Amino acid sequence: MKITVFNGSPRGERGNTYIMAEAFLQGAKKTGAEVEHILLVKKNINHCMGCFSCWSKTPGKCVINDDMAVLLDKYINSDIVIYASPLYTDFVTGLMKDFLDRVLPIVCPEFEKEGSGESRHKRRYAKYPDLIMMSNCGFPEGRQFETLRLFCKRKMRNDKANVIAEIYRSQGELLKSEDPNMKPLVESYKGLLRKAAGEIVMGRKILPDTLAELEKPLIPEEEYFRAVNEGWQQMKSHD
Numbered sequence: 001m002k003i004t005v006f007n008g009s010p011r012g013e014r015g016n017t018y019i020m021a022e023a024f025l026q027g028a029k030k031t032g033a034e035v036e037h038i039l040l041v042k043k044n045i046n047h048c049m050g051c052f053s054c055w056s057k058t059p060g061k062c063v064i065n066d067d068m069a070v071l072l073d074k075y076i077n078s079d080i081v082i083y084a085s086p087l088y089t090d091f092v093t094g095l096m097k098d099f100l101d102r103v104l105p106i107v108c109p110e111f112e113k114e115g116s117g118e119s120r121h122k123r124r125y126a127k128y129p130d131l132i133m134m135s136n137c138g139f140p141e142g143r144q145f146e147t148l149r150l151f152c153k154r155k156m157r158n159d160k161a162n163v164i165a166e167i168y169r170s171q172g173e174l175l176k177s178e179d180p181n182m183k184p185l186v187e188s189y190k191g192l193l194r195k196a197a198g199e200i201v202m203g204r205k206i207l208p209d210t211l212a213e214l215e216k217p218l219i220p221e222e223e224y225f226r227a228v229n230e231g232w233q234q235m236k237s238h239d
């Protein structure tokens with residue numbers, strides 16, 4: 001099984017998204033998967049120009065000469081693709097959005113009706129990877145990911161893929177905290193991510209108990225709220 005993470009954090013290896021994805025991939029590798037962690041910030045990815053050449057003149061291929069050709073090849077040849085992005089203005093980062101737009105060549109231009117009567121594009125390939133959405137955010141509450149949850153339901157239909165798991169970490173800035181009280185909590189969270197990855201490799205789903213544990217706040221929401229505000233106050237008074 002090949003699992004590929006496309007990481008859309010502009011912070012790359014310094015990011016909280018990186019910490020999450022690495023822990024997950026460790027668990028996946030240990031359970032026998034082949035894994036790859038791709039940092040989009042290190043790639044040359046231009047905006048989609050909306051020319052539709054990938055649907056007409058060069059079917060399945062984008063005419064822009066950048067890193068996307070190689071990335072699309074990796075995408076379509078993966079069994080599971082993980083979209084990993086911090087929450088930016090309630091959605092994914094611009095980097096990730098450019099990547100999502102440039103995945104357009106994997107479907108055909110023609111419309112078809114799905115079971116619900118809604119339109120979508122016809123498939124280009126016989127097989128598409130299953131998808132996982134992974135995100136972290138700065139606010140304390142899990143409901144901050146509402147837009148991403150809806151996005152998974154709505155938009156992923158056109159990728160011809162199942163979203164097999166959504167992994168959301170509110171209070172994300174705690175993941176790289178230097179506070180010694182936080183370290184065991186973060187280590188235990190990383191352990192849960194490794195466990196979830198093992199479950200994905202074995203059965204393509206995260207078991208309900210594991211998911212419930214993953215979604216628990218790292219620290220009480222009010223405590224995090226206060227700590228963040230105090231942290232900013234201290235930072236400003238040092239300026």
Ligand SMILES: Cc1cc2nc3c(=O)[nH]c(=O)nc-3n(C[C@H](O)[C@H](O)[C@H](O)COP(=O)(O)O)c2cc1C
Pocket residue numbers: 009010011012014015016017018085086087088089090091136137138139140144172173
């Ligand atoms: C431009 C920008 C927009 C953000 N928007 C949100 C947001 O809508 N909700 C939220 O909870 N956090 C938001 N954040 C905070 C990030 O999600 C948070 O810092 C996260 O831990 C960054 O992950 P990373 O280290 O992997 O890049 C935003 C941060 C930036 C820089």
